[in-house]
Amino acid sequence: MKEFKGVEYIKIAVANAFGLDKELFEDRIKWVDSKDMQALHGLVDDADEPAIYKAALFALEDAYAGRPSGFMVGLDACSSGVQIMGALMNCKVTCESTGLIDPNRRADIYTDVTDVMNTKLAKLGMHFTAARKGVKEALMTHFYGSKMKPKEIFGEDTQELATFYESLKVVAPGAVVAMQHLMDAWQPYALKHEWVLPDGFHAVCPVLEAEDIRIRVDELDGTSFTHRVDLNQGTETGLSIAANVIHSIDALLVREMSRRCNYDEYVLEACLTGIDAYFEEQGYPMPASSNSREFVSLRWAELLVTGEHAYCDFEDELPELVRLIELTLAHKAFPVVCVHDEFKCHANNMNHLRQHYMTMFQQLADSNLLEDILGQIHGTNYRITPMGSVSHAIGNSNYFLS
Template sequence: MFQQFTGKEYLKIDIAGSFGYDKQDWDDRIGWFDQNEHQLHALVPQAEEPALFYAGVLAWEKAKEGKASGYPISLDATCSGIQILACLAGDRRAAEITNVVDTGHRRDAYVSIYQDMVNELGETAKIDRKQTKLAIMTHFYNSAAIPKQIFGEGQLLGLFHDKVNENAPGANEITNTMLAIWDPTALVNEWVLPDNFHVHIKVMGSVTEAVQFLNEPFDITYNVNMPIKGGRSLGANMVHSIDGMVVREMQRRCHYDPAKIEQLTKLLNAGAAGRNTHRPQDKLVMALLDHYRASGFLSARILELLDLENLGHIPHALVRNLIASLPEKPFEVISVHDCFRCLPNYGNDLRRQYNNLLAEIAESNLLGFIVSQMVGKPIQINKLDPHLAHDIRNTNYALS
């Protein structure tokens, strides 16, 4: 069940998070705040994020006086890269350890895999938690060097890969697939996302030349646009591109134009059926619809473009469903990568929008849509669990 909180409760959660309790359950954070409210100013030097902690305390004091502070709370995605991979693959195990589906508590993917390794090794375990986190993070961005550097090339590395695969089999399979489809002849990797954002990444290889300077030989290494064998950047770039789309969609869906939505609703009720194709915005509507048909993901960008002249191109039920998914009132969002900030009264809406986006990715064929562009032929990829979306929409800690 999706837990909802008041604006004041979100302030409590935020202050506890800035102190260092951001990985605890909601109720534990609120409980910590209530126990320490009398000494918040004295705790500032001990906080993990002292500036944010102090700002939150000042906002709390204003809130108690009934005054607006303008202070935005912060809610972070929990391992956004693995969250996205879990949704793309329909990977329930990865979804559980990254809070994409609810398990009753706030989970930490890095701790889950680390603890599984420790449990296997028993008292002989000599692995560092922070180093293990680095190995997991870089593994899912297709790094082989960092895990080897941390665990060596023997039994410990094998155990690491086993536990990663046990905890996130679908996400791990995508990671391996991105290595397998690398094109050693390509000068560029490119694909289009459902919101018509065009990804264009040059393939860069290192070249070393010997030069003479003051009669001494020096090797100069620099990067050039050239084909390379065994490239490992495709997976990371794909995940980062979807991460960016999620940020853009959060902005569109949370901070929509209410006048535009009201106008669209009136046009839908009137049965508007214009099918203009000549204006630039009409062409973009057609492109977004093509991306939707291929990917199963409809970008909220289309709401900005629809009007009397082109509303006939899209099934009205699609537009109504998209409008119905928006928050009741628009609100501003500040995003820094996968950290989202908004005024405390909108915390519930912020979390619901993020959950809904993850659910829409899980329902879509987004992975097949992107991979098809990478390999140059249609690819349909089945999900391990095609029924994740309902659970995702009710999860508690995807943003926490």
């Protein structure tokens, strides 16, 4: 992962707010450097996000003057849902399409699918040209289980719709496979689907069906109205489970980011001391590495220190927990603001934030998290064949956050 100075991250924030977030980091910095401050201020009205652009310019002026600034730089994940599916499936192609692998390319999966789709349609002699905006809306909703939105955009039973789905298999094959596993996890007529995330968060998703009820008010001369209510009743099939599972993993990453950036030093130090004492008591050294495929959460440190769990409960994962704690303690704690898949922090801390994000996705790729969640939903062991091995390649990337 390429690192940048704090002032360079502020320049990246300026360029991002202007609308250059799909350019390489170096090109965004050069764009800012090519203009004096007066010229940059003159472009406020042309910026995609004028308020953030203006705030970033003020922060840049502070940096140039050597004044402390509380400005927080925010970087967005590149298609976070598909990104997560790509890592879980260890799919090299999907990871490349979402910025997780190629260090020299700012990935844009929506443009990639649009280009593949238009190439296929042209070969078929079709005069239809797909627009990125429509492809983006169809893609985002498709990977959360929607069938209606792609039909609205490309038509029902059309060549355009078929080509859209074919293009997804080219650009994000791992996400397509993951989607099928998720959609197949729907439990017919179950009142809810539930699973526990690695940090102990219990996801409970009731199955709700909308029903219209006619209400008559005799006191108003028989006036009536329709009231729509959501009833908790099972259905034979459903679509929401794909979005719910991926959103729950997305939320796990947000919680983990907060733990790893804005940590409690005393808890982590106490956990390291406790782990040393545990293996000394066992009479054998801690293994150099872990063979477990569990996604290790930093919350485990708190659970161990408070006694909610015993060290023997996590013995196979303790080497990985030590690695994560040491990686976290390598920098001072700092505040972060996470808004879904946007991560904000002070510019001087952004290298650490990016490192943690990259590490979490390496963990996803090395873990059996999707198997574990689907096994909980199905109530039986569940196995998924990885499509490759991408953990090492993720460690060399730059544009997982942009």
